Amino acid sequence: MKATIINIGDELLIGQITNTNATWMAQKLNQHGIAVDKVIAVADKKEAIVSTLEESFKNSKIIILTGGLGPTKDDITKDTLAEYFDMEMEFHQESFDNIKQLFAQFGKTTDKRYKVQAEMPVGAKILINKTGTASGMWFDYEDKIIISIPGVPREVKYLMKYSILPQLKLELETPTIIHRTINITGKGETHLAELLKDFENKLPSNIKLAYLPNPLIGMVRLRLSATGNDAIVLETQLDHHVRKLIPILGTMIYGEGKESLESVIGKLLIHKGFNLGTAESCTGGNVAHKITSVSGSSAYYDSSIIAYSNNAKINLLDVKPKTLSEHGAISEETAIEMARGTQKLLNVNCSIAVTGIAGPTGGSPEKPVGTIWVAVTKNEEIITRKLKLGKERLQNIEQTTTIALNLLRRFLLDDL
Amino acid sequence: MKATIINIGDELLIGQITNTNATWMAQKLNQHGIAVDKVIAVADKKEAIVSTLEESFKNSKIIILTGGLGPTKDDITKDTLAEYFDMEMEFHQESFDNIKQLFAQFGKTTDKRYKVQAEMPVGAKILINKTGTASGMWFDYEDKIIISIPGVPREVKYLMKYSILPQLKLELETPTIIHRTINITGKGETHLAELLKDFENKLPSNIKLAYLPNPLIGMVRLRLSATGNDAIVLETQLDHHVRKLIPILGTMIYGEGKESLESVIGKLLIHKGFNLGTAESCTGGNVAHKITSVSGSSAYYDSSIIAYSNNAKINLLDVKPKTLSEHGAISEETAIEMARGTQKLLNVNCSIAVTGIAGPTGGSPEKPVGTIWVAVTKNEEIITRKLKLGKERLQNIEQTTTIALNLLRRFLLDDL
Structure with missing residues (x-):
């Protein structure tokens, strides 16, 4: 046909x-x-x-x-x-x-x-x-x-x-085809294909797996499509195979269908009764923009400080001048102080802090373009990550945003 | 051909x-x-x-x-x-x-x-x-x-x-065709076509005018294309007609070719030796995101406060509780205090403040979804605008961002 x-x-x-x-x-x-x-x-x-x-x-x-x-x-x-x-x-x-x-x-x-x-x-x-x-x-x-x-x-x-x-x-009388989309972040298409080789080989012939990658923002969607005559049978079959993905991919899966990372975080924050604030340097407001693109986010999202200058980092976020002079603005120490400062300043349970060099200029041999530190807090707990991304400003901003949001998601799930 | x-x-x-x-x-x-x-x-x-x-x-x-x-x-x-x-x-x-x-x-x-x-x-x-x-x-x-x-x-x-x-x-031996793109914001395609009717009718037959609108973000690009044999003659001819656009469109034109509103603002701020801070509520960081998407923006961009909660408006931006209770968060008074608070807090010459209801929920009969106040300061001066936009969250965020940035641009040009 x-x-x-x-x-x-x-x-x-x-x-x-x-x-x-x-x-x-x-x-x-x-x-x-x-x-x-x-x-x-x-x-x-x-x-x-x-x-x-x-x-x-x-x-x-x-x-x-x-x-x-x-x-x-x-x-x-x-x-x-x-x-x-x-x-x-x-x-x-x-x-x-x-x-x-x-x-x-x-x-x-x-x-x-x-x-x-x-x-x-x-x-x-x-x-x-x-x-x-x-x-x-x-x-x-x-x-x-x-x-x-x-x-x-x-x-x-x-x-x-x-x-x-x-x-x-x-x-x-075209066949009935039912689709299920699984949203993933944390690994690229090639890596996922490797992990899912066995899963894919064992799929029945009426179920097809497609990879829909979005490398700019660092996400991959997996689409399972089942073809047959009876919608209920197909739904059950898809349920079964989606369940088989969970032990393989774990919390790399952040949602299904139209769920976004930011909407999932919203639900987790509401569920835990937490609120969130952010402190951004190199992402320049993109983390806040993503979080507030969810209608109703004012229920859990307090505020963000976009601290581009060192002055703002010191005066607003209480980053110590000594930290900046000893370790630089792009450092784990600064990211930690920004995240803690945000908690204190905004009186929030959780905070995300990002500081780095989005590029294309501004790098140095020790800290090349794409060096970015992320710190995430959950009450007293804190985690940090160092990212080594590429040279493309927009891609660095988008990927850092995804990684930072995903870090908060996994932290809220006690998966770190 | x-x-x-x-x-x-x-x-x-x-x-x-x-x-x-x-x-x-x-x-x-x-x-x-x-x-x-x-x-x-x-x-x-x-x-x-x-x-x-x-x-x-x-x-x-x-x-x-x-x-x-x-x-x-x-x-x-x-x-x-x-x-x-x-x-x-x-x-x-x-x-x-x-x-x-x-x-x-x-x-x-x-x-x-x-x-x-x-x-x-x-x-x-x-x-x-x-x-x-x-x-x-x-x-x-x-x-x-x-x-x-x-x-x-x-x-x-x-x-x-x-x-x-x-x-x-x-x-x-295809003809030589040379293009010039003029970037415009402030009026839609229909309105521009009306304004440019006479200009378009008087164009020589070898020059064509095309409208390239982007309604989501509230911008229109005009493309003039000249066809002939001699590139230098065509360039001169295009120069002449682009100059004729200026008295008709004035500062609706913000740039040519690849110039963006945010890059133009950057140049104006550097030229005047001013720095900028922003305070955003409903745009949730999108104004800051646009400004910081320009490489080198750290030279003039200080910081942004994304004050989603009333608490943040009060504690960080020094908005008076009385202003919020008497006029509401979505009001000219609140926008003004946010803009002034930003200047004070960040010690910057210029500030942009945005507060409104991006939707799709959260509106009331007096303040429906799409009601947004923008305030822009330049040292002691201040201007405000009330926007009445639509019901689409993303479009409201994008259009408000464009309008706020354009307001700052025209303010810096003393064109208000």
Whole structure:
């Protein structure tokens, strides 16, 4: 069962936007047992659309087109397809009602253009789009299925999720595929693949393991996908294999699915009744930014001191001038005093302190760019880590943030 | 003059990676006067590559293929093309020398696989790749040009910039196109288009204006592209039109090309001999993160207090308990005291203070989500702004950061 994705729009051909629709659609189609044969970006020109469509018939049963369904003159997909399939256009009440409803939400009334937008080809199945004014269209043509939807990412997602994928499953009896994503930090893809060699070899043939690494921030997601007919059987099977990962990976696993490191830390802090403060030098607020990106973080997050200057380290965080002069700002001693100073200053149970050289300049032979000290406290306890990262400023900031947050997580789990 | 981009790789068809190569390549080709007819992602299978190539001959003079040139068994592009063009393979000394040199940089020696990788089709022009072990290939075939390069983004960029685009220019006498990008914040795309209507209508036919908006962070880039034969004439022409933008847009323009708002602020602070501290509540460190993402920012950036709790606002920033109880944490009064407290605490000339409700929860009828106060100080002077943003947490954080930084920039320019 193969599909071709055709993304219509000049903006793709001049490089104004990146084709993220294709990435998302390809993921979802594959996850539903439909392989993607080609992804083709074409101009919003009639001949280009028709010739690409016909070319796609050679290898694909399903062709999904995005784009060119708006209310302007440039939007020619609907007319092109209606003409190609030799269908009349007719006013479609349900589509127009949907448009009116969307406008009503913003206290507006529709204008004339939208009457035209509600004209749909007679004979096509119409896919009502609750997220936008253009309905989708489904054409059954010979043994092919041709689907045309708008190109706005939110609308693509809505129509794929609630209309196209369920209908394809019904009509084509595609297998049921269930996924489980395990979020990991602490080891890279290569190392994980080594650890999981045996696990992977012993997986039943209907379960596939995929590595989704994000090296910039130092995280890897593992995706287990089970294919079969019965969702409940597959869920149980996945449960079983996810459980087998735990003794192998332990607390390298920080969460599942959409759980982020910062949301997991939030839950742990709330559970323990702890609050948190941070003191950052080289990460410049990124640790705080991550923690506060969780809605509700004010329940456990107090404050952060971003102490870029030595003065701020001394005056705010109570780092001793002697410590700075003897060991330097980038040292275990300074990191410890920053972490303790944060606890005292903000009156918090837990603190994270980071000090280092993010680069690309500022290194020395003894302390090259990428030398970073992290200290984490939990009441009286304290742990420290020395990091030796690379030369890329942004990557150093992101990776240090991940490592510092993960250190706190494992500390809270008494796993250090 | 048309081109087709063919990106080879299963990872594109399962949605594992987004095709950013195509975006970048399309931009560059268009900027060099070569329109892109189609972008096609295909599997690394012989038949798929050959049929897509032949299909592309219909509309394009130039076909650029990426991917499938690595040293593993899956990499079949080179053999497929050599067979298609009926060329023998031969050991290519210059390619092998390049591989050896790359390995030597890391103190390593090459292994056997790389002898095979240095075998190239006889009759193709070989494009030496200083950024990777796979050379590119250029085939002249009938009236077509077929170019095959590796798919690693860094290698794509290197080979396009230093090899393919200059050679295409030479062979095809494509026009010279020169671009200038103007970075703007403070107004959205629609408003700018209104302001620039007259300017745009009066542009000579060889100059095009493009809007590149980034609504998440509240910025728009304007790109002026001039097409002609003589680079110096075009530069002068662009200078002239960029100068015409200044009276229309004024200080909405914060920079050109790669200049960021935070790097511009850095230069202004250094120029004035000022230093900066920040106090953030709802932006949770994002203002500090932006400022410190500039290498060398420690020269003018002192510290930041991320005062999430009222306690921190009171104890660290000297906000009066009475101010908090009478006006609330989200108020002009609190923002002012935070900004003044920051100046005092950190002993800095300038400060930025932000307090608000980033959402999605935490709003009230009087102070809905998206209500944010910003205060900026410059020695004794102070300005404040009330923002009424949307409901999206991340967007609120990003837009507030941009607005706060821009406020400081205009304040430093005495433009408020």
